[in-house]
Amino acid sequence: DTAVSQTPKYLVTQMGNDKSIKCEQNLGHDTMYWYKQDSKKFLKIMFSYNNKELIINETVPNRFSPKSPDKAHLNLHINSLELGDSAVYFCASSQDRDNYGYTFGSGTRLTVV
Amino acid sequence: AQKITQTQPGMFVQEKEAVTLDCTYDTSDPSYGLFWYKQPSSGEMIFLIYQGSYDQQNATEGRYSLNFQKARKSANLVISASQLGDSAMYFCAMREGNTGGFKTIFGAGTRLFVKA
Numbered sequence: 001d002t003a004v005s006q007t008p009k010y011l012v013t014q015m016g017n018d019k020s021i022k023c024e025q026n027l028g029h030d031t032m033y034w035y036k037q038d039s040k041k042f043l044k045i046m047f048s049y050n051n052k053e054l055i056i057n058e059t060v061p062n063r064f065s066p067k068s069p070d071k072a073h074l075n076l077h078i079n080s081l082e083l084g085d086s087a088v089y090f091c092a093s094s095q096d097r098d099n100y101g102y103t104f105g106s107g108t109r110l111t112v113v
Numbered sequence: 114a115q116k117i118t119q120t121q122p123g124m125f126v127q128e129k130e131a132v133t134l135d136c137t138y139d140t141s142d143p144s145y146g147l148f149w150y151k152q153p154s155s156g157e158m159i160f161l162i163y164q165g166s167y168d169q170q171n172a173t174e175g176r177y178s179l180n181f182q183k184a185r186k187s188a189n190l191v192i193s194a195s196q197l198g199d200s201a202m203y204f205c206a207m208r209e210g211n212t213g214g215f216k217t218i219f220g221a222g223t224r225l226f227v228k229a
Contacts, residue, residue, distance in 0.1 A: 041152070042221055044219075045216055045217065045218065048215075055214075055215065092158075097215040100163050101148060101163050103160065104160075106156070107157065
């Protein structure tokens with residue numbers, strides 16, 4: 001029974017397309033996050049929601065839009081995909097925003113061709 | 114400015130020996146948390162250990178301990194009795210408090226190779 005599940009695991013798509021990545025956690029955590037890991041393994045926070053409220057919104061292109069329908073779900077929608085969007089996207093959750101350790105999803109490897 | 118610095122891009126250690134992975138951080142927030150995560154070649158991110166800025170004692174979790182030196186702003190990870198399965202990328206991270214917007218930021222990582 002996966003604690004933080006992301007779908008899909010792999011996503012290959014053409015430039016200009018719109019795609020979504022879904023994330024669900026069954027841990028009862030209040031806070032969820034999206035991170036981007038680039039080809040050099042650097043992890044950068046993108047967004048965070050606490051009980052469906054957006055609390056962190058880093059400088060990312062506005063083609064990226066998060067949505068949290070409830071506190072167990074956090075989805076990431078990307079419009080007009082570009083080559084530079086190719087990366088691994090990780091969803092994570094924590095008990096609350098004073099996180100004492102994330103539980104990460106397995107990651108979504110996005111390849112834009 | 115870099116808030117989390119991991120100066121060792123790669124490290125080698127002999128199996129069964131101890132290894133220290135370095136991490137220094139920079140924050141003016143009095144309340145913060147420090148973390149280490151492991152990323153094996155399979156790609157998943159695994160939480161290892163947490164240290165709060167007000168914790169008096171160094172955190173330990175099994176073979177992992179965090180050497181917290183607050184005045185020096187360092188949070189080194191010590192892995193005792195290295196195993197082949199410890200070969201992975203290790204990330205140091207810091208979560209700032211209210212003044213930092215509760216963000217958790219990661220260092221660039223250290224790749225650890227355990228030799229048989």
